[in-house]
Amino acid sequence: MDGPAIAFRGVSYRAQGRVLLGPLDLEVRRGEMLVLLGRSGSGKTTALKLINRLLEESDGTVLVEGRPTREWDVIMLRRHIGYVIQETGLFPHYTVERNVGLVPRLLGKPESEISERVNKMLRLVDLDPQEFRRRYPHQLSGGQRQRVGVARALAGDPEILLMDEPFGALDPLSRTDLQRQFLEIQKRVRKTTVLVTHDVGEALLLANRIALLEGGKLLGIYSRAEFLKSSDPTVAAYRAAWNGNLQLLGRDDRHVGIF
Amino acid sequence: MWEFFKHHRFEITTLTVEHIWLVAASMGIAVLVGVPAGILLTRRPKLREPVIGGANIIETIPSLALFGFLLPAPWLGARADRIAITALALYALLPIVRNTYVGIAGVDPGVREAARGMGLTGRQLLWQVELPLSMSVILAGIRTATVLSIGIATIAAAIGAGGLGEFIFRGLAMVNDSLILAGAIPAAILALAADLGLGWLEARLRPPAA
Numbered sequence: 001m002d003g004p005a006i007a008f009r010g011v012s013y014r015a016q017g018r019v020l021l022g023p024l025d026l027e028v029r030r031g032e033m034l035v036l037l038g039r040s041g042s043g044k045t046t047a048l049k050l051i052n053r054l055l056e057e058s059d060g061t062v063l064v065e066g067r068p069t070r071e072w073d074v075i076m077l078r079r080h081i082g083y084v085i086q087e088t089g090l091f092p093h094y095t096v097e098r099n100v101g102l103v104p105r106l107l108g109k110p111e112s113e114i115s116e117r118v119n120k121m122l123r124l125v126d127l128d129p130q131e132f133r134r135r136y137p138h139q140l141s142g143g144q145r146q147r148v149g150v151a152r153a154l155a156g157d158p159e160i161l162l163m164d165e166p167f168g169a170l171d172p173l174s175r176t177d178l179q180r181q182f183l184e185i186q187k188r189v190r191k192t193t194v195l196v197t198h199d200v201g202e203a204l205l206l207a208n209r210i211a212l213l214e215g216g217k218l219l220g221i222y223s224r225a226e227f228l229k230s231s232d233p234t235v236a237a238y239r240a241a242w243n244g245n246l247q248l249l250g251r252d253d254r255h256v257g258i259f
Numbered sequence: 260m261w262e263f264f265k266h267h268r269f270e271i272t273t274l275t276v277e278h279i280w281l282v283a284a285s286m287g288i289a290v291l292v293g294v295p296a297g298i299l300l301t302r303r304p305k306l307r308e309p310v311i312g313g314a315n316i317i318e319t320i321p322s323l324a325l326f327g328f329l330l331p332a333p334w335l336g337a338r339a340d341r342i343a344i345t346a347l348a349l350y351a352l353l354p355i356v357r358n359t360y361v362g363i364a365g366v367d368p369g370v371r372e373a374a375r376g377m378g379l380t381g382r383q384l385l386w387q388v389e390l391p392l393s394m395s396v397i398l399a400g401i402r403t404a405t406v407l408s409i410g411i412a413t414i415a416a417a418i419g420a421g422g423l424g425e426f427i428f429r430g431l432a433m434v435n436d437s438l439i440l441a442g443a444i445p446a447a448i449l450a451l452a453a454d455l456g457l458g459w460l461e462a463r464l465r466p467p468a469a
Contacts, residue, residue: 054372054376075379076378077378078377078378079377079378085369085372085373085376086369088369088373089369089374092370092466092467093392093466103378106377106379106383136467137467138467153377156377
């Protein structure tokens with residue numbers, strides 16, 4: 001299919017008379033990883049939830065696969081889109097197997113196929129199916145839970161993946177591990193992904209493009225290189241915050257490690 | 260005392276069965292009405308205050324008076340056990356409605372959001388997520404209501420609905436401690452058994468912490 005996977009056209013969102021987002025014009029290209037970067041209250045999570053209609057826009061149109069989301073059957077729209085949130089939202093009363101198999105089961109796939117799919121997804125996120133299928137979420141570490149969350153979101157083979165601070169609740173080491181692993185997964189599955197974060201380092205590591213939001217407005221869209229060079233004061237401030245810690249430690253190699 | 264129990268064992272058994280019937284029937288009705296009502300309150304928050312408030316008011320009516328109020332009601336008033344069952348069901352509503360509401364409202368919002376985000380329908384959300392995760396809280400309400408009902412059901416004998424209250428009222432009239440105990444002891448055992456049994460079930464259905 002041609003055209004953007006997701007498009008915001010003059011979209012705004014208001015709640016209790018206050019404009020929380022917009023007007024927003026933004027396109028997400030097929031197969032890319034777009035990161036919505038911004039601080040708390042910048043409207044980034046709101047924008048994300050407008051895509052799978054957990055929220056509905058007050059003005060404008062959100063298009064998924066070229067069709068306004070309002071015209072989609074909302075249940076079909078959501079099953080077409082994988083969704084990962086910070087606290088994973090795994091069902092505590094379901095085993096890993098049932099959690100990951102949830103969407104295929106909702107889609108009415110035969111049991112044998114679901115079982116195979118669950119194994120495949122668990123291996124994709126580097127969890128041994130034999131060891132983990134029968135466990136419950138409370139028997140997993142934070143990082144393992146997050147992996148299961150990603151496996152669950154991908155199990156229905158959605159075209160689009162939405163991730164709301166997916167690694168936010170993890171300790172720094174697990175977070176880095178998982179970010180790198182996710183990059184590998186993304187290379188293999190090539191889903192159109194929109195990821196929300198306030199972590200500049202995470203954005204720079206994962207994004208094909210970074211959309212910077214502030215106070216409900218889109219400040220700009222940057223490639224990694226553009227973001228690192230931009231003279232825009234807000235971008236510079238983000239960069240400074242990210243670099244600041246390193247400088248405090250007396251280092252001057254500003255573009256560390258990953259590049 | 261023991262002799263008395265042995266001598267009256269047939270009557271004790273009959274009245275105990277009657278007692279269980281009154282409580283079981285009223286609890287059945289209260290669950291069938293109360294659980295859906297509690298679910299409705301989670302969907303229509305505006306109804307919460309009037310419904311919980313109404314159930315609260317019922318709770319404040321003395322049981323003997325409530326039995327009396329229902330006497331002139333058509334159909335209901337025709338048989339004492341109908342009156343008793345209705346009154347007991349009304350008393351049981353508050354804990355059941357309240358716990359159903361509190362239990363479902365207390366489901367982790369992250370879990371609910373993830374469920375909606377993955378495309379569960381409203382019905383699937385209720386049956387696959389909300390009810391299983393709140394089942395132990397709902398059962399705690401049913402347990403409270405049941406234990407309460409077993410006690411209140413003894414008063415149903417005052418309007419001739421039978422049950423273990425028969426012994427108690429007769430014993431009071433005749434100033435006979437053995438008769439009172441013949442009603443009170445089985446009633447207490449019933450209440451304890453219901454409490455333990457439902458408590459066990461409640462613990463089994465408690466979802467693991469996330």
